Amino acid sequence: MNSLLRKYPSAMNERRQPPLRRFTFARLNPERRETERRDSPRFPIAAGVRFLRAADDGPEVIDGDVMEASLTGMRVVLDQPVCKNEQLLVEVTSEFHGGFNVTAQIMWVETTPEDCYIAGCEFCSILSLKQRAQLQRLAEMALAECS
Numbered sequence: 001m002n003s004l005l006r007k008y009p010s011a012m013n014e015r016r017q018p019p020l021r022r023f024t025f026a027r028l029n030p031e032r033r034e035t036e037r038r039d040s041p042r043f044p045i046a047a048g049v050r051f052l053r054a055a056d057d058g059p060e061v062i063d064g065d066v067m068e069a070s071l072t073g074m075r076v077v078l079d080q081p082v083c084k085n086e087q088l089l090v091e092v093t094s095e096f097h098g099g100f101n102v103t104a105q106i107m108w109v110e111t112t113p114e115d116c117y118i119a120g121c122e123f124c125s126i127l128s129l130k131q132r133a134q135l136q137r138l139a140e141m142a143l144a145e146c147s
Contacts, residue, residue: 046142
């Protein structure tokens with residue numbers, strides 16, 4: 001191995017990536033920090049969301065928008081109903097900042113007077129570092145739009 005490093009000294013450096021900044025969302029929404037009861041506080045997000053539901057004739061797509069998110073879940077506005085305890089594949093997307101996929105379970109659903117559906121969902125797995133970084137970029141983008 002040492003002979004390879006001597007021959008290609010930059011090979012190890014090329015694979016290294018800059019470290020992720022410490023991932024704390026509390027700084028994105030400091031006024032909620034004091035009253036937040038969750039282990040992972042919520043923060044506003046500017047991103048679209050697409051839920052995929054398995055159906056007999058192929059996957060059913062449910063479109064919506066993310067209102068706010070945390071490291072463990074998110075609150076979304078959807079154009080079609082979902083059912084409490086239903087597990088769905090979720091695709092969070094942003095036009096300029098990419099997105100990520102995760103499986104989530106619907107924890108609660110409310111209907112609005114405008115015939116939209118607001119749902120809270122919990123991620124079924126812990127987000128990877130890449131997913132966390134993407135979520136942070138989306139939160140920072142939403143914060144910049146508010147400023």
